[in-house]
Amino acid sequence: MIPEEGPRVTDLRIDYDGATLLDHVHLSVSPGEIVALLGPSGSGKSSLLRCIAGVQAPESGTISWDGVDITRTPAHLRRIGLVFQDPLLFPHRDVEGNVSFGLRDQSPGQRSARVAQLLELVGLPGFGQRDVATLSGGEAQRVALARALAPRPRLLLLDEPFGALDRDLRDRLGVDVRNLLHAQGIPAVHVTHDRVEADLVADRVLTLADLTGAA
């Protein structure tokens, strides 16, 4: 048997309002791989991501990393990044304050260097002092991406991150995100209901049926 590497979801069950939403879910992601997960809204894709990130608890099943069970590990100790459809930037912090949020154990010098580097990467150099309320939808989502990447997560989860943006911007950002993740070697699970976007971003495209059917 090949030793497990990276994240693996085994036989997961997720309930919503007393009813079973997903059952017998299996998923693994190879190092550096971007997996797109396709499915209609309300089908439980977001719940799956929330369980992997640790902000929601599954009813049963395990989530492991390199073979170590992390199902009960609190979210803040998992080093798994999560980007929502809404940017959810902290309104009381400026762009720099948002991006540096996960960089607590670094010196101020290191922190601002990392923030500058990430803002450069997402195409927003010099935006550090901007009030987040003044950002456009696309800019805000780029800042959210920079914020999630800053602490160097070992896995990035993207929950319809471009859902609120128009087609043109969506395609452009899709390519950017793909290049960014590959350059940093960060594996990702990208949830979307848009086939074109999935093909654009991901190395492997799965549907929910792929996760639950062939175990």
Added chain:
Amino acid sequence: MERDRPSLTHLRWAAIAPGTFVVALVAWPVAMVLVSGIGPGSLEVLAAASTWRIVAYTTAQALLSTALSLALALPVAYAVARLAIPLRRTILAVITVPFILPTVIVGLAFRELLPFPGTTAAIVVAHVFFNVGLVVRVVASLWEKVDPRYDQVGASLGLSPVATFRRVTLPLIRPAVLAATLLAFLFCFTSFGVILVLGDPALPTIEVEIYQRAIQRLDLSGAATLALLQLLVVVVAVAISSRQQEGLAVSQRLQHGESRQPVRGAVAIACTAFTYVLAVLVVVPLASLVSRSLRVGDSWGLQWYSLVAQPADDTSRSVPLLQSIELSLRYAAVATLVAVGLGLLACIGIQASRRRGVWVDALVTLPLGVSAVTVGLGLLLGSLRGPVDLRGWWLLVPLGQALVALPIVVRVVLPILRSFDPRMRDVAATLGASPVRAWMATEGAATAKAIGLAAALACAVSLGEFGATAFLVRLDTPTIPVQVVRLLGRPGEANIGQAAALSVILVAMTLIVVVAGERLRPRRGGGW
């Protein structure tokens, strides 16, 4: 999509402490009132024609005051919400001032100002003074978010401006109008300090009658019966209002930005002019109070203020006035700490327990509906008949004040907490923040300013609180409002002069506290 947040479920326990506090200090006293109210004496009270005259009079003056407040407030709300009038924020601040002023002090100000003190008209004027600002604030906060293009649609369909207001605008702002009406009615119906100082002694309201029976005639069961009747009317008023609210739950998309039009046209000009006149009128009673405190005989001077600093003499007063100031500050400090601490816990608990949080919410809002006099009477009865005799215990006073201030703390902090997307905390967690740091960095940081504002309002309310305090305070430890009422009960110019000087000092203290808190008012969200 906000379930199963295992790290947060324990926050639900945060609701326990404030819940217990309210149960112990409101529900229990109210139960005491209930138990005491039902006795052989209560039938006598209920059978007396005078009782029903008092209930009818209380209701009538409250309805009249509420109707007048609404009539005067609507044009102002329109100007403030819809028109780009100069000094808009200042005007809004000025007309809100009365609401935070101590009732006893406003009573005194109007007693000195009006040519007809001791009449129903005087009471109504003072009540309108208190409530116009509140109604304007509540109504305007919804009105400014209603898309102005609805009015334009009305006009384009051939409706006159009056018809547009009646058939388009009013239905859209009606939830706020109803909420403001209920608040104003409850305020006027349970009003105590104003009526005690300004009313006709031959025409008591329920509150005044409760006070006189309990404190002067020592007829506790009669007082409790009346408190029960009063509670009944309050419950009926709240029930009618929520029935009405349900019927008109219109879902509309509110705009975030506010767009105000230039002042053009006869209606807009008239409303704007009226707004300025009202803002000036609000200052008049305060000015008259200051002038009264400086008038010594036929000339002007600081004599009354210097008397405040002097030790007590046996002829005019038994407690040094300076001591009242110190006492008021000490009680208010304790009450603020208790109200803010418990209010914050309640908010966290309400937020964490979601659907069940409604009950905690209703529980901590209870003191808003139950009158301060009922709270005071209940606490007094409780302290007499509880397992331990707590009568005259100093802590009862700040606890009663904290109870009156608690709903305000929750009303200020909760909307800010609610406007915060709970997923922010998830974001913080995935960025490596522990649950405590995640809360501090998100909701904690966002509510810090709201907590400051809530503390200031709680402090202002406690400083001026009279209804509950009057029942709980010991004879030798009067707070400023209690001392003012005592001074007014004695004849002679010196007593009125000192009451006025003391009132000005209290108003100054209140304003300083609230202005400091207002500086912290969050830029976004928050109705109050």
